[in-house]
Amino acid sequence: MMRVSDFRSDTVTRPSRDMLEAMLRADVGDDVLDGDPTVAALERRVAELLGKDGAWFVPSGTMANSVAVGSWTRHGDEILLERSAHMVQWEAGAAGALHGVQSTTIVAEDGRLPLDELRRSIRLRSLHCPRTTLVCVEQSFMGSGAGPGGRVVPLEHLRAVHALAREQGIAVHMDGARLMNAVVASGVAAREYAACADSVSLCLSKGLGCPVGSLIAGPREFLERARLVRKRLGGWMRQSGVLAAAGLYALEHNVARLAEDHELARELASVLDGFDGLECSPNTVESNIVMARVTHPRHTPESLMAALRERAVLVLPQNATTLRFVTHLDVSTEDVARVVVALEELLG
Ligand SMILES: *Cc1c(COP(=O)(O)O)cnc(C)c1O
Secondary structure, eight states: OOOOEEOSOTTOOOOOHHHHHHHHTOOOOOTTTTOOHHHHHHHHHHHHHHTOSEEEEESOHHHHHHHHHHHHOOTTOEEEEETTOHHHHSSTTHHHHHHOOEEEEEOOTTSOOOHHHHHHHSOOSSTTSOOEEEEEEESSBOOOSSSOSSBOOOHHHHHHHHHHHHHTTOEEEEEETTHHHHHHHHOOOHHHHHTTOSEEEEESSSTTOOSSOEEEEEOHHHHHHHHHHHHHHTOOOSSTHHHHHHHHHHHHHSSTTHHHHHHHHHHHHHHHHTSTTEEOOGGGOOSSEEEEEEOOTTOOHHHHHHHHHHTTEEOEEOSSSEEEEEOOTTOOHHHHHHHHHHHHHHHO
16 A cells, blocks of 8 residues: 555544553543543643643543633623634634634734733623633644744743733633644743643644543633533543543653654755745744645645645645645654655656
8 A cells, every 4th residue: 555645634643552552451430420540540640731720531622622612601702812723713613603602803823912902802891792701822823824833822922911811800711732732842841831821721632643532621610610511512421541541641652752743844844945836934833833835836735735645645725825734643754755756746
């Protein structure tokens, strides 16, 4: 079988043999009836990692974010987020559809919500206005494709957002689907970033290589409400210790190695930038996401994606001008070399 080089997302990884063996060995129980010891261990481990009172295990990052929105808000409230944030762009309108809140967006291509605009966006406490109750930040920030992707939002910025929100009595949720990428890229501890938010979600099935699972962490009062919201969303699972075991394995073995993904992403960016018709500056690559602008006269991101697919290289268009490449556990320099061969044929 021909090897496929899959740069579409860091979600495409297959569980390794060692991870599968850890899953086989997991001690399990019915988490809904009497608790599952491996899920409990993962929840404690993540709560400790993030410096929060506790965490709940849920099937997906989308559900982790949804639990946060449902827990911090009431119907008719308003939440503030960046316009291309995952929660706005890629979660099928969950905040409005499931929790009845209005999402008001602010544009910040680097993921840093401008503080003056954030302050202006918080509504008057008036019967005429929705209550602004939650600000959401994303770390690392995937980006829209208008600029670089996988940005690490600086700690000082996150602190300033949190201080502003707190002063206004508003909670902050951090969509930390790729938080560990930001941690490894910056050297700042996870709990330092997490301290800038009241609740934090963390995805195990992105760069960390698990088949399933996310966690939502926060303070005690939040967790009580969050457990109810998770129950309503159908996210309370049974012998989920088999999945939690993969998470514990990943936190042990797959975090430090994210540095290799970041290195490979920079290498890929410099390769892409070397082709006429592609623009991608390697020194803007901070983590594992590479956004390449297609400026070639005969190609669009769509046409290039299709042509690359014929050469067993998979990528995704991010928008009408940009192709997205994501590095992860299951791609290597060998796959970057295959991109070079394919692009030489197509653009050379
Ligand atoms: C992937 C992702 C999520 C959640 O995705 P799921 O596919 O539901 O696990 C949330 N936020 C960001 C920034 C993501 O990249």
